[in-house]
Amino acid sequence: MTDLRYGYAGKILRIDLTASTVSTEPTENYIPKFLGAKGINQWILFQELRPWVTPFEPANLICFGAGPLVGTIVPGAARMNVDSKNAFTGGIGSGSCGGWFAAELKFAGYDHIVIRGRAREPVYLWVEDDKVSFRSATGIWGRRTSETVKMIKEDLGQEEIQVLCIGPAGENMVRPACIVVSGSRIVGRCGLGAIMGSKNLKAIAVKGNGAIGVQRPEEFMEMVRGVSLRLRGLEGAKARREFGTLVASPLYNELSALSYKNYQDDHIPEEGFKKISHEVFHRMYEMGRYSCMACPTPCGHVYLIDEGPYSGTRCLKAEANSVWNFGGKLAIEDAAAILKAQEECCQLGLDIDNASSVIAWAVSCFEDGIISREDTDGLELNWGDHKAVLELLNKIAHRQGFGSILAEGSLRASRIVEKGSERYAFHMKGQDLIEAIRSMKGWALGVVVSARGGAHTRGALATESRRYPPEISQKLFGIKTAGDARSYEDKAKVVCYFEYIHSLLDSLGVCFFTGNWATPEGITPEELAKFYTLATGFETASDELMKTGERIHNIEKMFNVYHAGFIREDDYPPKRLMEEPIRSGPLKGELLKREDWDKMLDEYYTLHGWDQHTSWPKKEKLAELDLNECIGRLDQAREKRFSY
Amino acid sequence: MIKVENPEACTGCLICEMVCSFHHARQFSRTKGSIKVKKSIFDQEDKTQITISSNRQKVGPFCDLCINEGSPLCVRFCPENVLKIERSHP
Numbered sequence A: 001m002t003d004l005r006y007g008y009a010g011k012i013l014r015i016d017l018t019a020s021t022v023s024t025e026p027t028e029n030y031i032p033k034f035l036g037a038k039g040i041n042q043w044i045l046f047q048e049l050r051p052w053v054t055p056f057e058p059a060n061l062i063c064f065g066a067g068p069l070v071g072t073i074v075p076g077a078a079r080m081n082v083d084s085k086n087a088f089t090g091g092i093g094s095g096s097c098g099g100w101f102a103a104e105l106k107f108a109g110y111d112h113i114v115i116r117g118r119a120r121e122p123v124y125l126w127v128e129d130d131k132v133s134f135r136s137a138t139g140i141w142g143r144r145t146s147e148t149v150k151m152i153k154e155d156l157g158q159e160e161i162q163v164l165c166i167g168p169a170g171e172n173m174v175r176p177a178c179i180v181v182s183g184s185r186i187v188g189r190c191g192l193g194a195i196m197g198s199k200n201l202k203a204i205a206v207k208g209n210g211a212i213g214v215q216r217p218e219e220f221m222e223m224v225r226g227v228s229l230r231l232r233g234l235e236g237a238k239a240r241r242e243f244g245t246l247v248a249s250p251l252y253n254e255l256s257a258l259s260y261k262n263y264q265d266d267h268i269p270e271e272g273f274k275k276i277s278h279e280v281f282h283r284m285y286e287m288g289r290y291s292c293m294a295c296p297t298p299c300g301h302v303y304l305i306d307e308g309p310y311s312g313t314r315c316l317k318a319e320a321n322s323v324w325n326f327g328g329k330l331a332i333e334d335a336a337a338i339l340k341a342q343e344e345c346c347q348l349g350l351d352i353d354n355a356s357s358v359i360a361w362a363v364s365c366f367e368d369g370i371i372s373r374e375d376t377d378g379l380e381l382n383w384g385d386h387k388a389v390l391e392l393l394n395k396i397a398h399r400q401g402f403g404s405i406l407a408e409g410s411l412r413a414s415r416i417v418e419k420g421s422e423r424y425a426f427h428m429k430g431q432d433l434i435e436a437i438r439s440m441k442g443w444a445l446g447v448v449v450s451a452r453g454g455a456h457t458r459g460a461l462a463t464e465s466r467r468y469p470p471e472i473s474q475k476l477f478g479i480k481t482a483g484d485a486r487s488y489e490d491k492a493k494v495v496c497y498f499e500y501i502h503s504l505l506d507s508l509g510v511c512f513f514t515g516n517w518a519t520p521e522g523i524t525p526e527e528l529a530k531f532y533t534l535a536t537g538f539e540t541a542s543d544e545l546m547k548t549g550e551r552i553h554n555i556e557k558m559f560n561v562y563h564a565g566f567i568r569e570d571d572y573p574p575k576r577l578m579e580e581p582i583r584s585g586p587l588k589g590e591l592l593k594r595e596d597w598d599k600m601l602d603e604y605y606t607l608h609g610w611d612q613h614t615s616w617p618k619k620e621k622l623a624e625l626d627l628n629e630c631i632g633r634l635d636q637a638r639e640k641r642f643s644y
Numbered sequence B: 001m002i003k004v005e006n007p008e009a010c011t012g013c014l015i016c017e018m019v020c021s022f023h024h025a026r027q028f029s030r031t032k033g034s035i036k037v038k039k040s041i042f043d044q045e046d047k048t049q050i051t052i053s054s055n056r057q058k059v060g061p062f063c064d065l066c067i068n069e070g071s072p073l074c075v076r077f078c079p080e081n082v083l084k085i086e087r088s089h090p
Helices: A037-048 A101-107 A145-156 A192-198 A217-232 A235-253 A270-275 A278-285 A320-329 A335-348 A352-368 A386-397 A402-406 A410-417 A441-449 A470-477 A491-508 A525-536 A542-564 A575-579 A594-608 A619-624 A628-642 B015-025 B073-077
Strands: A011-016 A021-026 A061-066 A080-085 A092-097 A110-116 A123-128 A131-136 A162-165 A179-181 A185-187 A201-207 A286-290 A300-304 B002-004 B035-040 B047-052 B083-085
Touching: A037 A061, A037 A080, A037 A092, A037 A110, A037 A491, A037 A542, A037 A628, A061 A101, A061 A192, A080 A101, A080 A192, A092 A179, A092 A192, A092 A542, A101 A110, A101 A162, A101 A201, A110 A123, A145 A162, A145 A201, A145 A335, A179 A192, A192 A201, A217 A525, A217 B015, A217 B073, A235 A278, A235 A300, A235 A320, A278 A286, A278 A300, A278 A335, A320 A335, A320 A352, A335 A352, A335 A386, A352 A386, A352 A402, A352 A410, A386 A402, A402 A410, A441 A491, A441 A594, A470 A491, A491 A525, A491 A542, A491 A594, A525 A542, A542 A619, A542 A628, A619 A628, B002 B047, B015 B035, B015 B073, B073 B083
Parallel strands: A011 A110, A123 A201
Antiparallel strands: A011 A021, A061 A080, A061 A110, A080 A092, A092 A185, A123 A131, A162 A179, A162 A201, A179 A185, A286 A300, B002 B083, B035 B047
């Protein structure tokens, strides 16, 4: 029997909302093979979800997971991973967030919460250690997220609790709905908020009075201390402490890697960009900073707008994405308006990435004359018009009028509107694309092949935007090109590496900014293995841990194979990004060439041990990864996909 | 005793709570230590309250300045230098 006294909390909480039942299962059923958080969540989904179940059906599952390092003080070990069937793609839906919820869940005694069914009436879940109850959320339904948290605290008479919840967007099963955690941290993409809404589940509140121990406490503390000091001294950490992740947006703009006006270009004109640089946010609006649980390198900031039309707005985090989405895609050259839009999304429970993308699609259609004021409930849609954007965000979240079409995401919306509007729907596997991908080729590969449907939180490289010199690239990856944006050469190798790294970080519960994604001086796989060993007592070497990362990555891939039947053709960028070059900026003229992409994909599949024709894992690979259960599913998927 | 030197610098990472409970119980917990951080980023005013269990305010086991740890862990681990040791008998 596995000794689970350390690192892990030891239990998985199983909730059936239809039957109002609660049970627990030992976490040991899944470890160390599936590690934790994402690994276990996705294995449960793969085992228990049938492919014909659609995302909003009660039979869909939604799994919340806190990894084995969460609840300790490994730097950045605050993450929670949430997995379900993707509301956009029908494949894997997966998102992660920071904050304090995951640690509280561990202190309450649980590594995971797995939820199935649909409650008859709106409910929220209240978990205080062994006591788990369903509480009515009828009075809270319809409320914005900060009000929801306040009402739940009042309802329970508890101040010191952690709450995750959805806003009106999730309740109305708006596909771009997110889950808002600890009031400011977001589980974005994949429509996970809408899935909570489909289950009539407004929120989960948790209070943990227990503790998490580590197996070799003295060595563990010594190591934490050393790594923590090193991380705090890094330039990137210092910059994020000062400016948040906003500090990364110039890196991307300088490499023509920010979508401007829905991919008309990948570069924000300098004049406009100056008005929304990280320095403007910092100087004009920043009030204070905060960090997630156990993070010695904070990146959270509190902003307050004290002048102009949005005066009085407090915003609890602006990310690089806020500038990409509102500043770039929608061309809003006004920092206060960006903060307002960000905060409005947080309150409505809308994911800024997907919500801004579908609005960008609408503005493109309006500009082209495909839609007019007759279609948009009288709204004039223009680039940079933040008033219209704010109005649309509200319409989307409440599914009012034109907002109800946008609530489907741009691909589905274009199928409703037709008239050639699909031309403006930039998506991967059905989910809106947010990243600009024409300039940096390794970044592009990571984004495009991502199983969750376009995202830079899988294999996408930061080595290009951070311009790793050839000698560093050689030392780290055994190739020279990791820092060279234009090069396709050997990029697949680095993408595979970071796919495994992300699987590990998401499964252990560690933030990728304290990991080695953005800088080689972050926590390395060797250090992750050591932390895992010291914390849990499972002696694990780094190559063994990387193998686990590969296994988890293959589970995610197999979920897509079995449930969505995605093949090689789904791993190509949107057609227009392979035909129309970037118009301005330092990397003007760049685009993704199909023949180069083909070569890069071939190499990528070969490195993974996946079939080049289908893109699916080969049986030998699955056997090597001890995923024999997946082999039968591969045959079933093949029969389904290729029988007609 | 431990003095809260500059509470406004606190980022709410709760590392002090964790290392404090580690000292008392060799485990990480929000309920087993002497120090309690309450940082509210959600109110209009950014409020940070840091309470350390002493004769006056009991929030957990009394702070013993991390006897046997070499030096107080909360001071050693706080990334923002919010806490410091104050010697009452100079």
